[in-house]
Amino acid sequence: MDKVVLTREKETLLIPLFGKAKESTKDRPVLVDRKAVEIVSRIDYDFSSLKIPEKTNVMMCLRAKLIDNFVKDFLARDTESAAVHLGCGLDSRYDRVGNSCVDWYDVDFKEVIDIRKIFYTETDKYHLIGSSVTENGWLKEIPTGKNQYIVIAEGLFMYLQEDEIKTLLSRLKDRIGSYTLIFDAFSVYTASRVRNHPSIKKTGAVIKWGVDDPGELAKWVMGIQFIKEEYFTSNKETGNLSPGMRAAFGIANLFPFVKKAQRLLIYKVHNT
Known part of the structure; x- marks a missing residue:
C-alpha cells in the first residue's frame, strides 16, 4: 500500500477522489472513474474518517461530470489546444476527457504531484507541474502560441x-493571452458557513472566498467576460440520480x- 500523508487544504484532495470511486460502484453512476477506484484501493488511508455525506458526494460527481x-x-473545436488544470489533486480528468491532441498540464503542490507520479506517467502530451498555483515560476512551463486555451x-x-x-488570472493572461476559464464557486453565505461541513472540519481546511454576482469578476482584470452559470441542481446529468436524490x-x-x-x-x- 502507498502511504499518503497530507495536511489541511491538501488533504481535501482525498474527498473528491474517494467520492468518485464510491460513485463508480453504483448501478447508475453519475460519473465512472476507474482510475479513482484504482488509486483508493492502493492508498493506505481511512477514507471513512472523511465522513462525506451522500448529497455532497453526488454534488462533487455532478460537478466533475459537468466540467468534463x-x-x-471545448477541445473538440480545435486540435491545437492546451488545457491547464489548476489544483488537480489526484483527479483523472485527462483520462476521462480522452483527447489525444490536447497539450495537458496538471498543476498542484509539489508534494501532491509527487504522490500523483505514483499513479500517473508523463508523456509528450501530458505534463505534471509541482507548484502552488499562487507562485509565478510554474507559468513558464505552459507553452504560448496555442490556438485556444x-x-x-x-x-x-x-x-x-x-x-x-x-493575480493568478492576470498572470495567466500575461503568459498565454486569451483563455476560457471554468471553475466552481460558493456563494458568499455558503463560503462563510461551509467550515462546519464534516469533511472540511476533518481536514482542517479554511474556506476563504465566495461570490454572489458572477459579473463581479469583470471588474477584476481587464478583458474578463462572463459567459454562463450552470447549476448542479438542474442539468441533464441529474437524470442518473436516484429518485429521492433527484427530487x-x-x-x-x-x-x-x-x-x-x-x-x-x-x-x-x-x-485586450
Missing part, C-alpha cells in the same frame, strides 16, 4: 484569497438562494 462535458466540447479550477478558488485569484435536487432548484450556493461559472478572458 464542457472541456470535451482552457483553464480549469475545480474545488480550488474557495481556498484562495480574492487577491490571489485576481431533492429538484426542490432545491426552486430556490435561487439554494441553487446558487455552489455552481459552475464560465468566463472568457480576452487578451
Whole structure:
C-alpha cells in the first residue's frame, strides 16, 4: 500500500477522489472513474474518517461530470489546444476527457504531484507541474502560441484569497493571452458557513472566498467576460440520480438562494 500523508487544504484532495470511486460502484453512476477506484484501493488511508455525506458526494460527481462535458466540447473545436488544470489533486480528468491532441498540464503542490507520479506517467502530451498555483515560476512551463486555451479550477478558488485569484488570472493572461476559464464557486453565505461541513472540519481546511454576482469578476482584470452559470441542481446529468436524490435536487432548484450556493461559472478572458 502507498502511504499518503497530507495536511489541511491538501488533504481535501482525498474527498473528491474517494467520492468518485464510491460513485463508480453504483448501478447508475453519475460519473465512472476507474482510475479513482484504482488509486483508493492502493492508498493506505481511512477514507471513512472523511465522513462525506451522500448529497455532497453526488454534488462533487455532478460537478466533475459537468466540467468534463464542457472541456470535451471545448477541445473538440480545435486540435491545437492546451488545457491547464489548476489544483488537480489526484483527479483523472485527462483520462476521462480522452483527447489525444490536447497539450495537458496538471498543476498542484509539489508534494501532491509527487504522490500523483505514483499513479500517473508523463508523456509528450501530458505534463505534471509541482507548484502552488499562487507562485509565478510554474507559468513558464505552459507553452504560448496555442490556438485556444482552457483553464480549469475545480474545488480550488474557495481556498484562495480574492487577491490571489485576481493575480493568478492576470498572470495567466500575461503568459498565454486569451483563455476560457471554468471553475466552481460558493456563494458568499455558503463560503462563510461551509467550515462546519464534516469533511472540511476533518481536514482542517479554511474556506476563504465566495461570490454572489458572477459579473463581479469583470471588474477584476481587464478583458474578463462572463459567459454562463450552470447549476448542479438542474442539468441533464441529474437524470442518473436516484429518485429521492433527484427530487431533492429538484426542490432545491426552486430556490435561487439554494441553487446558487455552489455552481459552475464560465468566463472568457480576452487578451485586450
